[in-house]
Amino acid sequence: MPALPAGEAVPADGALPEWVRPSPVGPADGARPFGVYVHVPFCSVRCGYCDFNTYTASELGGGADQAAYATTALREVELAVRVLDAAGLGSRPASTVFFGGGTPTMLPAADLARVLRGIDDAWGLAPGAEVTTEANPDSVTPGSLRVLADAGFTRVSFGMQSAVPHVLATLERTHDPRRVPDAVSWARDAGLDVSLDLIYGTPGESLDDWRASLEAVLAAGVDHVSAYALVVEPGTKMHAQVRRGELALPDEDDQAAKYELADELLTEAGLGWYEVSNWSRGPERACRHNLAYWRGDDWWGIGPGAHSYVAAGSDGDHAGVRWWNVKHPRRYAALVEAGASPGAGRELLTPAEAQLERVLLGVRVREGLPVDALDPSRRAAVAGLVARGLLDGVAAVRGRVVLTRRGRLLADTVVRELTP
Structure with missing residues (x-):
């Protein structure tokens, strides 16, 4: 899995820089939107392509067991409350909460509900708050999904990846694709919105295989789909298999054809793209x-390896601060249980860096961004693009x-030409 970025040290108490303050940029009440991400680092097996910060039971030891994880995560919530209150940012309710991983539903549904309750107690949930958990189709039951819905979860995002057995086998996914429609039905019966996640470009996947996966998604009738091109990262088992x-791996033309097919079929079915890899x-x-x-709102990331971001407010020399937690669950647990920040490092963004990120992220969404948001030296490039x-x-x-x-297929090229 990739190393954490370099950065300056995070204070032991997690304190934000003194120039971080409430920002007037936000809704009518003057508060920037605030979200919470909860990283659950457990999986039943490690898939060969995965480089996420996840661990199987055999890779972990004392201080990082699943049974204690909810309590450990809530300790960081307590720290977050202290840090944000000290910066004058603690009064905002959470507009969104997202449990990712790993496989969050490796934890008992009651534990996920307890963490959400702790977040609600800490900051409150905004009216109509979106609360999502990722899940594998084989990690839920009708009963567990009802517990989540009753606790306040509103969405579940299933890692389907493919409907074709040999593609799933190459990815080392363990679920039976025939279980996906059942899981979708159970989630809907519980009152949850459902998203399905797909991966295209797996070695050995034909265009017909990809079409079969898309048709299976459409047959399930979900209202949100994510489709990501497979990226084989160094250090993964699949990277070693490719090297040997x-x-x-498929070529770029194959990847492009699969993306175009996804956009065509999903659009015809009434799901429009709103971000390069997402349709709703x-x-x-x-x-x-x-x-x-993608819009640059504030969020706090709970859990090992989780990232957080807070904008600077009205400070003219700084635009925001981003920090990230230590990666290993055992080290993370030791720090938060001691009342210390689990932060491994942070970076202080300048206005120029924040502007670059605004372009990088803003062009990926369907609403785009104003031409005036570009550096004056790059606005003339729009006509050529x-x-x-x-x-x-x-x-x-x-x-x-x-x-x-076509621009979505070449989004990185567009960004390069729109930034100094």
């Missing part, structure tokens, strides 16, 4: 938590930078 010639049945079904990342079919010409005339389908 045991698996062959109308804006109200979009994942608001992920949109908060329109001429090459990478940006929407009508949107550009209206003063916004919006990707076309």
